[in-house]
Amino acid sequence: MNILLGTESLKPPLTGIGNYTQFLLKNIGQSDQVSSVKCFSGFEFLSGQTALEQCQTQSQRMIKGGTGFKKNLRELLRKTTLAYQVRAQIQNHYFGKGAEEHKGFVYHEPNFILKPYAGPCVATIHDLALVRYPEYHPAGIRWLAKQLPNTLARADALITPSEVIRQELIADYGVAPDRVHSIHLGVEPEFQPRTAQQTQSVLQNYALEHGRYVLFLASLEPRKGIDTLLDAWCLVPESIRCHWPLVLAGASGWNNQHLCQRIQAMQHTHGIRHIHFVPQADLPYLYAGAQLFVYPSIYEGFGLPVLEAMSSSVPVISTARTSMAEFARDSIALVESGQPEELGACIQLLLEDSEQRQHYALAGLARAQRFSWQHCAQQTIEVYRQLLP
Structure with missing residues (x-):
């Protein structure tokens, strides 16, 4: 079969959707059931290999600090609905011109909104955050929520990363259950247990010690529950905060000015380290060196950082009661959303109780071994296959 994949999200720094697209593309391209994978980057059609190489090149430029202007421009455009609408119209134009050359392909859009295409179409709906939590998104992007019903009606099949989101689509939009397929995400084999000796060369670049920090990793923005985490951290005894500083890592997100100011102030008083964007190659070592990983996000389609830490x-x-609780089950500690007292108590318990830490470390590792991008890709290819004659 031939696959046409939307890859506009392969623009570093990669978000959750960008990582999903990247790993799905890698693994679909390696399947003997797929003859060809073509990608639409937003303005041109590329081979799958070229799309991945361009993503890698752009990531290297970001590490060297060469994409500041583009990042600032993107942040400006996110604030205006008109910019999104104009960009969508331009991309639809280019897509339409090239789509005629890709008849007989299954078109899969990993980033919510389908472009016009006459053949079989699949869309991945990662979550309904724009609908359920519009206040956590820039005004410019909220118009996408109005485009969603059209995609839901046009798609021959829909994919969600969790059963939580599948049930939301069915309940909120009346989508027929047999059209929606819940396919959990995977984890790269690079995310694995590592010794202090194995992590040392990377961690020393961040002035960190193996087993001597608590880690949070995600885009720094309100919907990730970071305010709750900071409130909880203030409730943890100072002796613990001094021994295990809280490390906040991740690219800058939307509407986080107040959050960043608070983090900056707490770096001087509450044992917090803010290390900003971390290159993909360093992430496995940053995870593996942590004593504890905390991810109090309010709402996620899946929550890939949780699986990476478990692995x-x-x-x-x-x-x-989130998608993280769905796939992790009882292999992680769970607290109620927006409850800093409960979160702080749980952090303190796990840092002080080595047996509890060991229990969740082993349980999480065992559970994580059930997930792989190969399995995710194979299930996705099966969805494609069902749409072909």
């Missing part, structure tokens, strides 16, 4: 055999605290 690194690091005990995890995350949010109850």
